[in-house]
Amino acid sequence: MKRSFIIPTLLILLLSVQIINADVQSQNSVLHQHSIEIERCINNGIRKADSLVKTGKPDEALTYYKSSLKSKDSLYNLITNSQMEEILSLYNMDKLILQREQRHSMFHQTCLYISVIIILALLLSNIHIYRSRKRLQKNEKEIRRLTSIAEEANEIKSHFLTNMSYNIRILLNNVVGFSQLMTEDGNLNEKEKREYSGIIQSNSAELIQLVNNVLDLSRLEANMMKFQLQNCNVQEWCNELPYLVQMRSEGYIHLVLQADVDNAIIYTDVSRFTQIISSMLLYPVECKKPRRIGMQLVYNQEKQEINFRIDNSPLADSAFASQKEAILQKINLLFFEHFNGSYRVENCENNPIIFFTYPALIT
Structure with missing residues (x-):
């Protein structure tokens, strides 16, 4: 959009400069011809005045001298005015050229700013992508670590439950087995009954203690212990x-x-x-x-x-x-x-x- 607006403006400036140059050249040529004619008249007047002086007519020669000097002054004024107009035209032309260069520079600066903004945007985008990738890699590594810990914990818990089941089963079998012996075997004497009763009591106490420890461990792990x-x-x-x-x-x-x-x-x-x-x-x-x-x-x-x-x-x-x-x-x-x-x-x-x-x- 900006570029389509700037190009016609530059063309108009170029045309204006060319027109000004043409006008200046035409004016210069007209002025030059007029100057030549005035200079020729001055020279003719001076030659006539010189001839009159030689013929002994100084009063008439003085008139021609004055007329020639007056024409020479007007010629100098004309040349001076022409030079001033030429200087003014050159000034205007330089001004137009300067404006053109300023617009040119503004266009380049705008393009430079846009390029810098695009580069910064791409750089920030790449940094964001890099950080996101690093974060994803870190999260993936953490997930693998947590998965490994969870698998290890599950394996340990499975091993723990297997051992606990074995220990509890042994204690329960002792309690149940000796209880059945005491109830089904009528030939037991008092000593054997006391021995079996002690075994049942010790296994029962150990079983209760084991269950209580497991419950305490579960409460502590769940942070629910009171x-x-x-x-x-x-x-x-x-x-x-x-x-x-x-x-x-x-x-x-x-x-x-x-x-x-x-x-x-x-x-x-x-x-x-x-x-x-x-x-x-x-x-x-x-x-x-x-x-x-x-x-x-x-x-x-x-x-x-x-x-x-x-x-x-x-x-x-x-x-x-x-x-x-x-x-x-x-x-x-x-x-x-x-x-x-x-x-x-x-x-x-x-x-x-x-x-x-x-x-x-x-x-």
Whole structure:
């Protein structure tokens, strides 16, 4: 649109310049002829005046001299006016040429601006496409990673369910089998009945504990565990822990406790917290072997947390590795992570160590 408008304008300017040049040339030619005629008349007048002077008629010669000078002045004025008109014409012509060049320059600048805008638009479009492609690649990589995690989790869960089904089936078979023996076999004496009854009770208790652990694990994984939260003085809690461990282990576990906690306070479910700690200090299965366990507590005021360390924990001992032990480890991990703590297990030179932290309140 702009280009179709500019081209006719340039043609008109060119025609105008040509017309002006033609007019100037015609005027110059007319002026030149008129100047020649005036100059010829002046020369004739001067020759006549010179002849009259020679013939002794100075008064008449003076008239011709004056007429020639007057004609020469008019000639000079004519030439001056002609030159002024020529200068004005050249000025107008230069002005038209300048306007033409300005329009030319404006057209080029407009084309340049449009080209720059198009290049910037293409560049931004390429950047957007590049970023979109990178984002898609990142999302695809994340989807593959999550898919791999989900498949691994499903495999672990399937393995877990298989082992749980096996363990539950064994316990149920023991309970059902010995119950049938007690009800169907009338020849059992009192000693055998007490023995079978003890087996049924122990298997029933273990089955209930296993089911409760599985339910607790499911609630923690779904973040649906309900806690009775309250403030707990760590030092007072530590004073009662050794006696609790000795009583529940029937004296087979000797706990050496070192607590440097000042007056630290934690906000927790005391019953559940005690149960979690006890699972690390007691045998995960029935065992009558004496065991010495070291436990250290340090209050880190800078991080506002309690650092725990348990040495020679039965729960972390590979000798007691089982499905029940794995469930308890998972429950402990999820419990401390729920309260913004940490939990990890290390084996250093056959010495199983459990490290965990729990946030403390600012006192």
